[in-house]
Amino acid sequence: xxxxxxxxxxxxxxxxxxxxxxxxxxxxxxxxxxxxxxxxxxxxxxxxxxxxxxxxxxxxxxxxxxxxxxxxxxxxxxxxxxxxxxxxxxxxxxxxxxxxxxxxxxxxxxxxxxxxxxxxxxxxxxxxxxxxxxxxxxxxxxxxxxxxxxxxxxxxxxxxxxxxxxxxxxxxxxxxx
Amino acid sequence: xxxxxxxxxxxxxxxxxxxxxxxxxxxxxxxxxxxxxxxxxxxxxxxxxxxxxxxxxxxxxxxxxxxxxxxxxxxxxxxxxxxxxxxxxxxxxxxxxxxxxxxxxxxxxxxxxxxxxxxxxxxxxxxxxxxxxxxxxxxxxxxxxxxxxxxxxxxxxxxxxxxxxxxxxxxxxxxxx
DNA sequence: GGTTTCCTGTAGCATTCGCTACAAACTTCT
DNA sequence: AGAAGTTTGTAGCGAATGCTACAGGAAACC
Numbered sequence: 580x581x582x583x584x585x586x587x588x589x590x591x592x593x594x595x596x597x598x599x600x601x602x603x604x605x606x607x608x609x610x611x612x613x614x615x616x617x618x619x620x621x622x623x624x625x626x627x628x629x630x631x632x633x634x635x636x637x638x639x640x641x642x643x644x645x646x647x648x649x650x651x652x653x654x655x656x657x658x659x660x661x662x663x664x665x666x667x668x669x670x671x672x673x674x675x676x677x678x679x680x681x682x683x684x685x686x687x688x689x690x691x692x693x694x695x696x697x698x699x700x701x702x703x704x705x706x707x708x709x710x711x712x713x714x715x716x717x718x719x720x721x722x723x724x725x726x727x728x729x730x731x732x733x734x735x736x737x738x739x740x741x742x743x744x745x746x747x748x749x750x751x752x753x754x755x756x
Numbered sequence: 757x758x759x760x761x762x763x764x765x766x767x768x769x770x771x772x773x774x775x776x777x778x779x780x781x782x783x784x785x786x787x788x789x790x791x792x793x794x795x796x797x798x799x800x801x802x803x804x805x806x807x808x809x810x811x812x813x814x815x816x817x818x819x820x821x822x823x824x825x826x827x828x829x830x831x832x833x834x835x836x837x838x839x840x841x842x843x844x845x846x847x848x849x850x851x852x853x854x855x856x857x858x859x860x861x862x863x864x865x866x867x868x869x870x871x872x873x874x875x876x877x878x879x880x881x882x883x884x885x886x887x888x889x890x891x892x893x894x895x896x897x898x899x900x901x902x903x904x905x906x907x908x909x910x911x912x913x914x915x916x917x918x919x920x921x922x923x924x925x926x927x928x929x930x931x932x933x
Numbered sequence: 934g935g936t937t938t939c940c941t942g943t944a945g946c947a948t949t950c951g952c953t954a955c956a957a958a959c960t961t962c963t
Numbered sequence: 964a965g966a967a968g969t970t971t972g973t974a975g976c977g978a979a980t981g982c983t984a985c986a987g988g989a990a991a992c993c
Contacts, residue, residue, distance in 0.1 A: 606980065606981080608980085617942070619983090628982085684917050685917075686780075687918045702914075702919075703920070727927050729915070731907050734913075737907075738910060741876045743876065743879050747907070784950080785949080
């Protein structure tokens, strides 16, 4: 297996591991174990840990981007789009990305420059994607509604993470019974 | 200085340090340095690090509770309350609590049982406090609006953390010019 | 075949982590 | 003063961190 392929293969497994265990658990030896190599080899394929994490995160961002692009349904009014997106976000296939997303956000808030940049890019991607999901004619209004939509999704993300699913249900208004 | 006072004094400085540096930087030796003692003494006053962090976080929660209780203005309609609270949250006196809050949320999302419990309690506190800020007669409607209010604040918290202040401004609608 | 380059395993460094054993102080009570 | 209990410092343990020096093996080129 030539080097680029091997690197891509490792990157894929690194992404899986980070997705499952989070950034905090992403130290070289566990990552290497998950990728089927040694820490020594990770630092052969990547100059240092920072570069490794950058590559892994951008790989994960590309994956999520693909998922979002595939999940492009018909534009809807705000409330409908919100309910649809919220349901999708909670699905087992997507929720791990959201967990990781919150970790990036928290680090950005603590002043981590790398996470702030990565996170900003991802968030703007979310925002654009939200616009495509909204059935609003006026561009300015659509932009404002996209912001409102994203904000509410992110807020529910936070509340659900600490167990306040009921508060989220009050907004998306799906009857529990 | 008797032991309880000394312990309370240390706790206060620990809280300051955690507020300034975050949970990730809260290891025993730096904490001890910030509190003016040694790691040895921290483990004399507290049985172990988990207990120390629990005490520190509940101390911080009490502080924030006091701040919120002091900031009880007149009830307002949703949009007005949102703008007021959002302005307050961004203030330098409160923002560090929000940074820390996001860190707790991220850990809860990653499966940290302690953070999930602490975070759940804090979030329910937020929710109740939001209710007191809303001028809505019907209790059911007020509850729903409090959830919507809290969700939007949390969402803006997330977006601001990665630099999307402009998206937040679209919701609270304060003209930039 | 020999040389040079690429790949990879072993072993270790220096630092930090939470935590502890041991023993000096210092207080307090008698 | 002497014994008992409370508070502190010193030193270190075993584990984990990111990273590196060194060398052996494989492969490719001449």
